[in-house]
Amino acid sequence: MTLERRCRLLARAYPDRERAEEVLTTLLDSNEGRRSPRVADAFDVLRHGLAARLGSTPAGTRYGRVGDAASVAVVLALLVQAATAVAIAANAFRRPPKDPWDWPDQIYTGVYYVTGHQVAAALIAAAVASAACAAAMAGRVALARLLVLAAAAGGAATFLVERSLGERPSFTSGQGRLVVALGIGTVLAVLLTGAVARAARMVPRWWWALAAGAALAVALYVVRYHPHELLWGRTGVALTAYAAVATVLGTLAVPLALTALVAAVVRRPEVAD
Amino acid sequence: MQEPTFLILTALADEARHGYGVMQEVTALSAGRVTLRPGTLYAALDRLVAEGLVAVEREEVVASRLRRYYRLTGAGATALSEESERLAANARVARRRLRKAGVTPA
Numbered sequence: 001m002t003l004e005r006r007c008r009l010l011a012r013a014y015p016d017r018e019r020a021e022e023v024l025t026t027l028l029d030s031n032e033g034r035r036s037p038r039v040a041d042a043f044d045v046l047r048h049g050l051a052a053r054l055g056s057t058p059a060g061t062r063y064g065r066v067g068d069a070a071s072v073a074v075v076l077a078l079l080v081q082a083a084t085a086v087a088i089a090a091n092a093f094r095r096p097p098k099d100p101w102d103w104p105d106q107i108y109t110g111v112y113y114v115t116g117h118q119v120a121a122a123l124i125a126a127a128v129a130s131a132a133c134a135a136a137m138a139g140r141v142a143l144a145r146l147l148v149l150a151a152a153a154g155g156a157a158t159f160l161v162e163r164s165l166g167e168r169p170s171f172t173s174g175q176g177r178l179v180v181a182l183g184i185g186t187v188l189a190v191l192l193t194g195a196v197a198r199a200a201r202m203v204p205r206w207w208w209a210l211a212a213g214a215a216l217a218v219a220l221y222v223v224r225y226h227p228h229e230l231l232w233g234r235t236g237v238a239l240t241a242y243a244a245v246a247t248v249l250g251t252l253a254v255p256l257a258l259t260a261l262v263a264a265v266v267r268r269p270e271v272a273d
Numbered sequence: 274m275q276e277p278t279f280l281i282l283t284a285l286a287d288e289a290r291h292g293y294g295v296m297q298e299v300t301a302l303s304a305g306r307v308t309l310r311p312g313t314l315y316a317a318l319d320r321l322v323a324e325g326l327v328a329v330e331r332e333e334v335v336a337s338r339l340r341r342y343y344r345l346t347g348a349g350a351t352a353l354s355e356e357s358e359r360l361a362a363n364a365r366v367a368r369r370r371l372r373k374a375g376v377t378p379a
Contacts (some may be wrong), residue, residue, distance in 0.1 A: 011280045019315065021339040022292060027291035028338070041310050048312030 004028060006036050013049025072229070130188075136196035144193040152186035274356045280307055281317055282326065282345060289330040289344035292318070318343060326352055326364040 004024075011024040037045075115150060130202045132147035277299070284290060284298035295318075296309050309317075321327035326349035330342045345353070373378070 018339065019343075022341050023311050023315060025340055026292040026296070026314070030296060030311065044310035046312075048316050111315040240303040 003031060003037070005036060007031065010042055010045045011049070012038060013046050014052055015049075016052070019052075020049075020135070133196070136193040141193050144196070145190050148186060148189040148193065150187075152182060156182065274352070276303075277307055277317060278321070279353070279356055279360075280351075281309075281314075281321065282349055282356075285327060285343055286343040286353060289342040290341050291340040295343065309362075321349070325349070335343060364372070 005029040010027065011020040014020040014023055027037055027041060027045065031041065036042075101157035129186055132144045132151065135141075135147060280299045280302050281295060284295050290298060292311065292314055296311070296314055298306055299309050303335050317328060322329065322343075323376055325346055328346050330344040333340045333342070
């Protein structure tokens with residue numbers, strides 16, 4: 001493979017064709033006489049190209065690095081999810097249940113672990129919410145709204161998958177409230193992204209940290225100590241997946257707090273490095 | 274203003290340069306201390322363009338390779354001038370203190 005071919009592959013990391021061509025030219029110039037681009041150059045181009053492709057903020061803006069970090073977190077979370085799905089599916093087929101009627105449950109269990117397990121759901125929600133917060137704070141409102149909707153769709157999928165597992169009683173009022181809360185929360189989050197984007201330009205970053213800390217405290221208190229009684233009724237119907245959906249509140253608060261804190265302490269980058 | 278930004282603006286002060294030209298000039302200006310990588314350079318240029326300190330002057334396609342030339346804007350020249358003054362003032366103070374302490378600056 002020639003130097004140009006290798007450099008062209010690297011430059012493809014950039015979504016913008018003209019920028020990719022520009023980077024390619026510079027890579028070729030700076031690596032003239034070599035068979036391959038320098039490792040440091042390759043890493044640098046991949047890093048910035050992927051950041052641009054992931055839709056993060058332009059490196060160097062106030063929240064650019066936070067946006068990059070959140071985007072990478074989303075990708076990592078999805079990779080973890082994919083690996084988990086493969087492992088569980090492989091295990092289900094390696095040890096098939098004796099009773100054919102158990103097959104759906106086995107498969108659903110795999111899906112459940114992938115989409116509905118508390119840790120996995122929290123990981124996805126945290127990553128998506130981080131990206132949404134960072135995107136909103138960086139002024140990328142459309143992307144933030146898309147992420148919020150994706151997170152809500154994930155929550156809804158979790159709810160539906162969990163209900164398909166085992167024996168579940170008929171739809172309860174507690175579950176109804178959960179669905180309504182998720183819907184209202186989604187609409188509010190979508191509406192708030194614009195406000196977050198505007199506020200990010202005006203409100204000092206340490207205010208964000210304070211507000212996020214307060215939100216975190218309230219959300220964790222509600223979710224951890226009063227979820228079943230306060231939100232879902234006393235029947236004990238809400239089980240693992242409902243708790244996972246409930247912790248969306250908590251997982252929204254945690255990344256918001258982290259995002260705000262990081263934004264508060266990270267010095268505004270002058271250049272990407 | 275961090276040193277790489279200062280050096281990029283300085284590299285563009287006298288003439289418009291393309292990406293590789295800026296990289297070479299920054300290395301020369303810093304006597305090899307600062308080496309910009311391509312991804313980092315274009316991220317910095319994007320930011321400087323967004324801030325109005327740098328602008329794209331022209332594009333050339335030579336041997337089917339795109340070269341985009343960047344130049345310093347008026348605002349960029351002002352920012353560079355102010356930063357230069359600030360650094361020079363700091364250097365004067367440091368030299369004065371060193372002389373007072375009996376140390377001769379190199």
